[in-house]
Amino acid sequence: MKVAVLGYGTVGFGVVEMLKKAEGLEPGPVLVRPGKDDEPFKVTSMEAITEDPSVDVVAEVMGGVEPAFSYACAALKAGKHFVTSNKALVAAKGPELAKLAEENHVAFLFSAACGGGVPFLHNLSLAVQSDEILSVGGILNGTTNYMLDQMQSTGMSYADALSDAQKLGYAEADPTADVTGLDALRKIMLACAVAFEVLPVEGLLHEGIDSFSAADSSYIQSKGFACRLIASGGKAENGSVYAYVEPVLFDSSAAERSVLKNFNMAKYNGKNAGRIVMIGQGAGRWPTASAVLRDCSDICSGRRIMMKPSCKAGSADNSACVHRYLVRVPADVALPLPIKEKEAVGESCYLITDAVSVQAMHEAAKALRENGASVFFAAIGE
Numbered sequence: 452m453k454v455a456v457l458g459y460g461t462v463g464f465g466v467v468e469m470l471k472k473a474e475g476l477e478p479g480p481v482l483v484r485p486g487k488d489d490e491p492f493k494v495t496s497m498e499a500i501t502e503d504p505s506v507d508v509v510a511e512v513m514g515g516v517e518p519a520f521s522y523a524c525a526a527l528k529a530g531k532h533f534v535t536s537n538k539a540l541v542a543a544k545g546p547e548l549a550k551l552a553e554e555n556h557v558a559f560l561f562s563a564a565c566g567g568g569v570p571f572l573h574n575l576s577l578a579v580q581s582d583e584i585l586s587v588g589g590i591l592n593g594t595t596n597y598m599l600d601q602m603q604s605t606g607m608s609y610a611d612a613l614s615d616a617q618k619l620g621y622a623e624a625d626p627t628a629d630v631t632g633l634d635a636l637r638k639i640m641l642a643c644a645v646a647f648e649v650l651p652v653e654g655l656l657h658e659g660i661d662s663f664s665a666a667d668s669s670y671i672q673s674k675g676f677a678c679r680l681i682a683s684g685g686k687a688e689n690g691s692v693y694a695y696v697e698p699v700l701f702d703s704s705a706a707e708r709s710v711l712k713n714f715n716m717a718k719y720n721g722k723n724a725g726r727i728v729m730i731g732q733g734a735g736r737w738p739t740a741s742a743v744l745r746d747c748s749d750i751c752s753g754r755r756i757m758m759k760p761s762c763k764a765g766s767a768d769n770s771a772c773v774h775r776y777l778v779r780v781p782a783d784v785a786l787p788l789p790i791k792e793k794e795a796v797g798e799s800c801y802l803i804t805d806a807v808s809v810q811a812m813h814e815a816a817k818a819l820r821e822n823g824a825s826v827f828f829a830a831i832g833e
């Protein structure tokens with residue numbers, strides 16, 4: 452099968468190189484911006500791909516919602532299978548693309564958009580065929596895992612950990628989506644869409660690591676904890692879907708503590724299979740390109756669906772998800788939640804709440820920050 456590639460950046464270059472060596476696959480034309488077509492295999496118009504009958508698969512690795520969405524529609528309508536590594540595109544337009552793929556009898560796969568090289572969505576979409584999935588989630592952002600690991604293993608400041616991650620190419624020049632938890636949120640949205648046929652687009656909550664300080668790191672370690680950024684999704688007892696991202700504290704018995712550097716740990720819980728955990732490189736040229744190639748090979752084997760065409764955009768309901776939280780607030784600020792323990796450290800106060808809903812915790816932190824207070828919070832892992 453011939454695979455056209457949209458975008459020739461970090462992942463695009465990796466995809467083209469891997470296609471040259473892959474069994475049953477070969478690279479086709481590569482879409483680049485006008486003026487950058489300095490080699491014969493590069494083209495500058497989407498029509499050159501959609502109108503090329505030798506192209507079987509279009510792999511989009513450009514990023515962004517537009518023009519990626521228009522190009523995806525054009526490819527699917529032209530009868531080309533469509534593969535993407537672009538979580539922003541799938542989080543915004545996944546159900547529309549799944550339907551369009553079905554109407555045109557072609558595949559729409561997006562393994563690389565969640566977990567990089569970790570075959571999370573690949574396995575999850577197979578598992579839903581034979582098992583009821585109860586929950587999905589884990590450490591889905593390698594940049595923040597790297598930063599948290601650096602801060603907790605070396606005592607490094609948040610600013611130095613971020614600059615280190617940028618130097619190593621883990622964090623982008625604008626790291627906002629990573630450090631605020633938005634990137635992990637988009638990934639859990641995709642996992643929910645695959646597992647539960649609902650792409651939650653409303654009611655979502657995300658807290659990142661941008662409030663985590665070196666002082667917080669040393670405090671939680673003195674209590675025997677380590678912090679990881681965790682994305683959680685699942686089916687609540689009332690049938691609604693929950694989806695949120697927040698820092699979580701783990702004691703020394705937790706498997707999450709063994710996930711270091713920029714690694715991901717993706718997991719799902721099947722009613723019959725139980726807990727399945729996958730650890731690996733969540734980003735980077737070669738791991739991500741390998742996931743794109745895996746989707747292309749899956750298409751060769753007849754696989755067509757990752758998100759069911761019946762998947763609909765919907766609302767997340769996080770009101771029934773309940774945790775105890777560790778919260779750091781300024782010493783003179785009251786947290787409007789039930790408190791079990793309190794310890795003053797300099798000008799700050801660390802509090803342990805009773806079990807409260809995720810929604811209540813996120814709303815309380817938001818309200819305090821709107822009044823100018825510096826707040827860090829993390830759920831206490833059970």
Ligand SMILES: NC(=O)c1ccc[n+]([C@@H]2O[C@H](COP(=O)([O-])OP(=O)(O)OC[C@H]3O[C@@H](n4cnc5c(N)ncnc54)[C@H](OP(=O)(O)O)[C@@H]3O)[C@@H](O)[C@H]2O)c1
Nearest residue numbers: 458459460461462463483484512513514536537734735739
């Ligand atoms: N890098 C990773 O580790 C990783 C991991 C998982 C998923 N992803 C996803 O993979 C996608 C690509 O990431 P990346 O790291 O490879 O980004 P990148 O290095 O910035 O590469 C994107 C390439 O696409 C090109 N491009 C953008 N818009 C285009 C257009 N309209 N026409 C032609 N070319 C266009 C860019 O050209 P210009 O440079 O001229 O703008 C650039 O060469 C993103 O959706 C990202 O979220 C990346």
